[in-house]
Structure formats: structure tokens, C-alpha cells
Amino acid sequence: MDAILNFFSSEMLHSGIRLTTPILLGAIASALSSRAGVLNLAIEAKMLVGAFVGLLALDAGGSTFTAILAAFLAGAITGGLMAGAHRLGVDLIVFAIGLNMLALELSVYLMRVLFGGTGVWTPEVDTLDDIHIPFIESIPFLGDLLSGYNVLVYLAFAAAIAFTLFFRYRPGRHLLAIGEAPGAAAAAGIAVPRYQATSLIVAGGVAAVGGAFLTVGELGLFTRGMTDGAGWIAVTAALLAMNRPGFLIPASLLFGFSDAFAIRLQSTTDLPQVVVQLLPFLATLVVLGIVGYRATRAAALLGMPKRPRGAAKRPQPATSTAGS
Amino acid sequence: MHTKTPRLIAAAALGAGALILSGCSGPSAADSGSDDTFSATLVGGVAGDLSYTDTTLAGLEQAAEELGVTTKHIETPDAAQGETLLRSAIPTSPDLLLSITLPLDTVISIAEQYPDQLIALPDQGDEGTELPDNVAAYTINVHEGSFLAGVVAGAMTESHVVGAVIGGQAPGLDQFALAYKQGVLAACPDCEVKLSYLNFQFSDPALGKSTALDLHSDGADVIFQVAGGTGTGVIEAAEENGFFAIGVDSDQDSVAPGTVITSMLKRVDANVFSLIEAAQNGDFASGYTQVGLADGATGLSWDTGSTVFEENAPAEAAAKIPAIKELVEDYRSQILDGSLAVCDALNEPDSEACAALG
Numbered sequence: 001m002d003a004i005l006n007f008f009s010s011e012m013l014h015s016g017i018r019l020t021t022p023i024l025l026g027a028i029a030s031a032l033s034s035r036a037g038v039l040n041l042a043i044e045a046k047m048l049v050g051a052f053v054g055l056l057a058l059d060a061g062g063s064t065f066t067a068i069l070a071a072f073l074a075g076a077i078t079g080g081l082m083a084g085a086h087r088l089g090v091d092l093i094v095f096a097i098g099l100n101m102l103a104l105e106l107s108v109y110l111m112r113v114l115f116g117g118t119g120v121w122t123p124e125v126d127t128l129d130d131i132h133i134p135f136i137e138s139i140p141f142l143g144d145l146l147s148g149y150n151v152l153v154y155l156a157f158a159a160a161i162a163f164t165l166f167f168r169y170r171p172g173r174h175l176l177a178i179g180e181a182p183g184a185a186a187a188a189g190i191a192v193p194r195y196q197a198t199s200l201i202v203a204g205g206v207a208a209v210g211g212a213f214l215t216v217g218e219l220g221l222f223t224r225g226m227t228d229g230a231g232w233i234a235v236t237a238a239l240l241a242m243n244r245p246g247f248l249i250p251a252s253l254l255f256g257f258s259d260a261f262a263i264r265l266q267s268t269t270d271l272p273q274v275v276v277q278l279l280p281f282l283a284t285l286v287v288l289g290i291v292g293y294r295a296t297r298a299a300a301l302l303g304m305p306k307r308p309r310g311a312a313k314r315p316q317p318a319t320s321t322a323g324s
Numbered sequence: 325m326h327t328k329t330p331r332l333i334a335a336a337a338l339g340a341g342a343l344i345l346s347g348c349s350g351p352s353a354a355d356s357g358s359d360d361t362f363s364a365t366l367v368g369g370v371a372g373d374l375s376y377t378d379t380t381l382a383g384l385e386q387a388a389e390e391l392g393v394t395t396k397h398i399e400t401p402d403a404a405q406g407e408t409l410l411r412s413a414i415p416t417s418p419d420l421l422l423s424i425t426l427p428l429d430t431v432i433s434i435a436e437q438y439p440d441q442l443i444a445l446p447d448q449g450d451e452g453t454e455l456p457d458n459v460a461a462y463t464i465n466v467h468e469g470s471f472l473a474g475v476v477a478g479a480m481t482e483s484h485v486v487g488a489v490i491g492g493q494a495p496g497l498d499q500f501a502l503a504y505k506q507g508v509l510a511a512c513p514d515c516e517v518k519l520s521y522l523n524f525q526f527s528d529p530a531l532g533k534s535t536a537l538d539l540h541s542d543g544a545d546v547i548f549q550v551a552g553g554t555g556t557g558v559i560e561a562a563e564e565n566g567f568f569a570i571g572v573d574s575d576q577d578s579v580a581p582g583t584v585i586t587s588m589l590k591r592v593d594a595n596v597f598s599l600i601e602a603a604q605n606g607d608f609a610s611g612y613t614q615v616g617l618a619d620g621a622t623g624l625s626w627d628t629g630s631t632v633f634e635e636n637a638p639a640e641a642a643a644k645i646p647a648i649k650e651l652v653e654d655y656r657s658q659i660l661d662g663s664l665a666v667c668d669a670l671n672e673p674d675s676e677a678c679a680a681l682g
Contacts, residue, residue: 011541015534022530105401112372120374120556122579214530219560221529223553224370224401228528259531263538266520273493277523 003268010144012264017145017153018218020256022047022227024156025210026234027252028163029203031243035179036199042082042096043207044231045103046075050208052107055215055222059123064216068152071212072205078103079204083197100231108224122221128152152213157249159206164245175199179243207231240287242295251287258283362604363394366596367410368424370401375552376592379574380424380446383596393600400425407434414438420603422446422596428453435459442608446595449496449670450612460602462595462621463614466588467503468659469622470548471666472652473570473588474507476624477546479648480568480585480641484515487544489535489558491551492524498669500550500572500588502681506667509681511651518544525554532557540567546585548572559584568641575625582636587625594621618660624652 026043033040054071058064078099085095115121128150137147166172177185178195186192210230215222233255240254241247258279265276366384369377381397388395398413400406406426411434413421421443423431428448435443435456448461455461477486486508490501505517520535522528532554536547540561547562548570549555555572556579562569563580571577571587578584595615602608615621626649634642658664667678 009538009541011538015538019530019534108401120372120553120579122556219529219533219557221556221560223527223529223556224372225527226529226553228525228531260534260538262523263520263535267518267538267542273521277521 007264007268008141009264012260013144014148015263016253016257016260017149018256019259020252021149021153021156021217022210022213022230023234023237023255024160024249024252025213026207026231027237027241027248028156028159028245029207029210030235030238031241031245031248032163032199032203032206034238034243035175036196037179037182038082038086038092038196038200040082040096040200040203041093041235042078042099042231043203043234044227044229045096045099046078046204046207047211047214047227047231047234048103048107048225049078050075050211051215051226052110052211052222053208054212055121055123055125055220058125058216064126064128067216068209068212071208071216075208075211076201076205078208079201080197082204083200086196086200087193104225107222111222111224120221120223125220127220128217150213150217152209152217156210156213160245160249160252163248167245171195207234210234240284240291242291254283254287361392361394362420362600363396363418364420364422364600364603365396365398365413365416365418366422366424367398367413368400368406368426370399371397373553374556374576374579375573376590377424379590380422380592380596382574383446383593384422384600386593387597387600390597391601391604393604406430410434414441417441420444420600420608422599424592431459432456442603444599444603444608446599447590447592448612450614455611457610460599460608460610461612462599463612464590464592464595464621465499465614465616465668465671466590466622467499467666467668467670468617469588469590469624470500470503471507471510471659472617472624472655473548473586474504474509475511475652475655476507476586476648477504477548477570478508478511478515479651480644481512481515481546483543483545484512485518485543486512486515486546486548487518487520487536487539487542488548489532489539489551489555490519490521491526491554493521494524495670495673497550498673500548502667502669502678504548504588505681506677507655510655516543518542522551522554526552528554529557529560533561536561536569537565540565546570548588571625575628575630577625577630577632581632582638585633585637586630589623589625589628591621591623594619617656626652 026047030040030043050071053074054067057070058067062070082092082095086092111121130148130150133147137143167176174190175195177190178192182192211227214226237251237255241251261279262276265271364387366380369380371377371381384395384397387393398409400409407430410423410426421441423443423445424447428451431443431445435458439458441458443459445461447464450463488501488504490497501519505519508515508517518539520539522531522535525531532551536558539547545567547558549558550572559569559580563583568585569583571579571584573590575589576584576587617623634645655664659666665677667675667681669678
């Protein structure tokens with residue numbers, strides 16, 4: 001029991017939640033785009049844009065709020081570029097790869113031109129303050145898990161929940177319809193291009209806030225390619241969640257905590273290093289296996305409603321033999 | 325007649341343009357080929373990493389200033405482009421081509437293809453591969469310098485827990501880590517050394533910060549970073565939470581004054597300089613050259629006169645420094661006269677010194 005408590009130290013929980021936040025915001029952006037019927041692979045670019053512009057605005061004397069707003073707008077513009085390209089019939093996968101490369105090199109170029117020939121830019125700025133929630137903070141385990149993060153962490157989780165609720169309303173339903181069958185949606189009178197463009201723009205902004213979390217929220221510095229693949233992990237997390245809003249948080253937590261676990265396992269156990277680094281990937285594989293199994297089961301039902309338990313046994317010998 | 329004038333002007337402009345263009349490319353092409361000014365081109369790394377590449381560039385700059393050499397740096401942000409960029413540098417025929425961060429077999433295959441092109445590797449581990457006659461490599465053994473960094477950490481810690489964030493588990497990185505551990509235990513036998521390895525993530529400061537904070541939550545109050553760009557997050561975490569860090573590769577004392585106690589230097593710059601100097605004097609010696617503490621190729625930023633920490637640190641921490649410096653000098657002389665064997669996890673992982681560290 002002591003070992004378990006030692007393992008789930010408050011720092012471990014904090015690390016995990018902090019590492020989850022940019023992934024979660026990116027995953028929301030990715031899922032939103034996917035639901036609009038667009039595979040958005042430029043999450044990484046938008047995060048970098050947000051990271052850079054956010055710090056730029058903060059350094060230029062803006063408050064942390066304006067910095068985050070600036071990051072959101074910059075990401076939204078990048079998303080707008082994608083929407084425009086989509087309207088023109090450009091292959092968005094190629095376009096996204098181009099954007100990713102552009103954002104990586106342009107941020108480095110601008111950093112060098114504007115702030116001298118360096119690869120790390122550390123302006124004198126104050127990052128976001130941590131919020132300590134009174135009362136909850138003093139609860140042993142929950143306090144560590146829930147309290148003491150900056151506002152963007154709470155915003156990310158709130159956004160994920162809001163995204164879940166969004167599908168209960170008319171625009172959300174329309175978006176679902178567009179993602180499933182754009183032709184049918186258009187025939188039903190839904191403005192497909194407008195929904196897609198709005199989704200891409202909002203997704204760009206949300207992903208950029210994920211990038212701004214790194215610079216404005218956490219580090220107060222910018223380095224070349226500092227998102228280090230977080231955008232790609234976000235796309236993976238969204239795929240793992242099958243773009244279902246309700247699964248985004250657990251899928252992002254899995255990736256965010258995998259690094260935190262790896263860090264913590266080394267401090268508390270004598271497991272060989274290679275095994276420790278392997279565990280997160282193993283966990284991903286297992287989850288993917290479960291998801292894949294469920295997907296085949298779902299396919300076997302062919303969209304028919306599930307039969308009540310017990311009733312399944314009687315007729316249809318074909319399915320039961322296939323099952324066993 | 326009137327209509328012809330603009331055409332003439334256009335033709336003249338075109339001709340002049342062509343002259344200017346050829347004037348631009350002409351001398352520089354001739355320059356690098358001629359023997360008037362010695363030229364050296366470095367391929368590899370990304371400028372501004374505050375670490376490895378910057379050290380290398382410092383050596384290149386020094387050579388340009390002191391030896392009057394024409395220098396050029398071609399960055400390779402994407403390791404996959406390295407070979408292409410190295411090949412593209414050869415037609416400009418620099419007198420000496422320097423390469424960092426590229427795999428050795430790539431360099432060898434290019435060197436064999438162009439036997440007249442001298443290629444120097446200022447930082448290349450000796451993997452026992454035979455080098456062609458036109459390739460010279462310096463191997464920097466960092467274990468002795470890392471040991472001294474460990475001594476500093478062991479003498480500095482109040483909590484008797486010290487940490488290190490290492491970019492990944494590989495013999496080359498363990499050469500830093502294990503010697504550091506040995507150094508800590510030499511200065512502070514009852515200290516606990518926590519080594520935290522990453523999964524070869526060298527440009528993720530957020531991960532570096534999280535890892536450092538995790539070590540700090542277990543009591544570590546001095547953390548050595550061996551993780552390139554990820555390490556900037558380690559230093560950031562230390563600065564924010566009031567514990568100490570030790571820099572790596574280049575002098576990082578000024579990255580966070582008063583937080584970075586010292587930096588474990590890997591003097592690639594010195595190797596770059598001596599390789600260029602030798603080639604310029606016609607003394608290019610192919611094969612491997614091993615350098616270490618005795619050659620000044622590794623050591624602490626204090627050796628080069630850095631006093632950033634003493635001037636900016638809290639008084640009680642700064643007050644410890646003179647005694648620690650003496651201790652470091654004491655160990656240095658023991659290493660240099662051979663009475664103290666430091667674990668070299670890269671070249672002799674089975675030695676007694678390494679076995680004692682587990």
C-alpha cells in the first residue's frame with residue numbers, strides 16, 4: 001500500500017495532468033475536424049503556431065489572457081487557411097504536411113530574425129498562476145489530482161466536456177450528419193461547406209491554445225519544435241477515442257500519463273529501463289486491441305440494435321458458431 | 325531607331341545582370357578552391373541549441389577569427405537530410421569538411437567516394453571501425469568531467485538526494501550518468517543518486533520540466549541534465565522551484581544565473597579548432613584521437629573562469645563554492661595522476677569502477 005501511495009505521488013499526478021493538457025486540446029481539435037469529415041493532420045503546426053504567437057504576445061506586454069487569445073486567433077487563422085484550401089479542393093493531407101513543415105521552420109526563422117541568432121528564446125515573462133481550489137485542495141488524493149493547475153488545464157477539460165454536450169444540440173447533430181454522410185447532409189439542407197470551415201477554424205484555435213499551454217502556461221520559453229510530436233499524439237488519441245467526445249479525456253490521459261508513469265516507475269522500482277519505456281506502448285497496444293475487438297463486434301451486429309441477453313442464445317446458429 | 329533604344333538598354337541591363345551574377349558566384353567558387361584562404365565547412369546540428377551545436381560553432385568561429393579561415397555552417401534539422409547535405413557540400417570543395425551528428429558509416433561511404441576530400445569528425449565515438457585515409461576523428465571521453473560535476477552536486481546537496489535527467493539509455497549517455505553518480509558518491513557517500521532516463525526525447529522541454537519536478541518531489545535538490553533541448557526544461561524547473569541544476573556540453577551557467585551551479589563541458593570547440601589548425605598546416609592526421617580531461621576536452625565551466633553562479637546565487641549557496649572548488653581540484657589531480665579510476669561506461673563498461681556502481 002505504501003508503495004502504491006509512493007508511486008501515485010502528488011508530483012506524478014500533476015505531471016500526468018500537465019502532460020495530458022496539450023494532448024487533450026489537440027485531440028479535441030482533431031476529433032472536431034474528423035466529425036466534420038476532414039482528416040486534420042496539421043494539429044502539430046497549429047500547436048507550434050499557438051506556442052510561438054502566445055509567447056510573442058506575452059512578451060510584447062500583453063496579459064496572459066490576451067496572449068492566449070492571440071494564440072487562439074493565430075491558430076484559427078491557420079485553420080482558416082486549411083478551410084480555404086479545402087474549399088479550393090486542395091488535398092488536405094498534403095496541405096497539412098506542408099503546414100507542419102512551414103510552422104516548424106517559420107517559427108525558428110522568426111525567432112532568429114526577431115530575437116537574435118538563437119534556438120532557445122527565454123523572454124522575461126510571468127507564466128500563468130496555478131489555481132488552488134479551497135477545500136478540495138485539502139482532500140488527500142483528490143486534492144492533488146484536482147487542484148493546483150493553471151487555468152488552461154481546467155479549460156481543456158471543460159472544453160472536452162462541452163464538446164460532449166455539443167452533440168446533444170442541433171449544430172452538433174448537423175455536424176455528426178456531415179461527418180457520416182456529407183451528401184445526405186447536403187440533401188437535407190445542411191450548409192456542409194460552412195460547417196466544415198467553421199469546424200476547421202475552431203479546431204485550429206483550440207489546438208493553438210494547446211500549444212500556448214506549453215509556452216504561456218508552463219515554460220515561458222520557446223525552443224525549436226518544442227511540441228515534439230504532441231500534435232501527432234493528439235491525432236492518435238482522437239483516433240483511439242474513435243472521435244467520440246466522451247472517450248477523448250481517457251484516451252488523452254493514457255498518453256499524458258504514460259510519460260509520467262515512465263518517469264515515476266524509474267524512481268520507485270528497479271525495473272530495467274527498456275521495460276519501463278516499453279510499458280506505455282504496451283498499454284496503448286492493449287487498448288487498441290480492445291477498441292479493435294469492440295469495433296468488429298459492432299460490425300458483426302451490422303448496426304442492428306443489440307438483442308436482449310438470453311434471447312441471443314436461441315436462434316441464429318451461424319453467429320454463435322462464429323463467436324465461439 | 326527610337327524603338328531600338330529600349331531593347332539596347334534591356335540587353336545592356338541583361339548583360340550587366342549576368343556580369344553581376346557571375347561576379348557573385350565566381351569569386352566565392354574560386355575562393356574555396358584556391359589556397360589563399362583556407363576554408364572549412366561544418367555540416368550538422370542546429371544552431372542555437374545552447375548546447376552541442378553551439379559549442380561546435382564556437383570552435384568554428386574561433387578558427388575564423390584566429391586562423392583567418394573562411395567558415396560555413398550547414399544545418400541539418402532533420403537527421404534524414406544529413407547525408408544529402410554533406411554530399412551537397414563537397415562540390416563547393418572546402419579544404420576541410422567537418423561533420424557532426426551524422427552516422428559514421430554514412431560519412432565513411434562518402435569519404436570513400438571522394439578520397440581527395442578531407443573530412444574531420446570533431447566528436448565521434450570510437451566504434452572500432454577502420455577510417456579511410458581522408459577521415460580524422462576525435463573521441464571525447466566525458467566521464468572524467470562528469471565525475472567532477474558529480475563531486476559538485478554531492479558537495480552542494482542539502483537533502484542528500486541528487487538527480488540526473490538523461491536523454492536516453494545508451495553507452496554514450498551512460499558515460500555521463502554513471503561517472504556523475506560515482507562523483508556524487510565520492511563527495512557524499514550517504515547520498516542517494518536518482519537517474520531518470522527519457523526515451524531519446526531531446527527537444528521536449530515540457531517533459532524535461534516534469535521529470536525534474538518529479539525528481540525534486542523525491543527530495544533531489546541538485547539535478548544534472550544530459551538531455552539537449554529537453555534539458556532547458558530541467559533548468560527552468562530548477563529556477564522556478566528554487567533548486568539547482570548542472571548544465572551540459574556548453575557553458576549554460578548564464579541560462580539561469582544563480583540556478584545553474586556549473587556546466588559539464590564537452591569541448592567540441594577545442595577539437596574543431598585543432599582539427600582546422602592541423603589541416604591548415606598540412607598536418608592532417610587520419611584515424612582516431614582520444615581526448616579527455618587531461619587534454620582539456622572535458623571539464624567544468626569553472627575551468628574557463630565562469631563565476632556566474634557565485635555572483636547570482638543566494639549567499640549561503642555561494643559561500644560553499646570556494647570549498648567545493650578546492651575539492652574538485654583535489655579530485656582532478658587524483659584523476660590526472662591515475663590514482664583514481666573513473667567509470668567509463670562507453671569504452672570499459674565492465675571495469676571495476678563501473679561494476680561498483682551497479
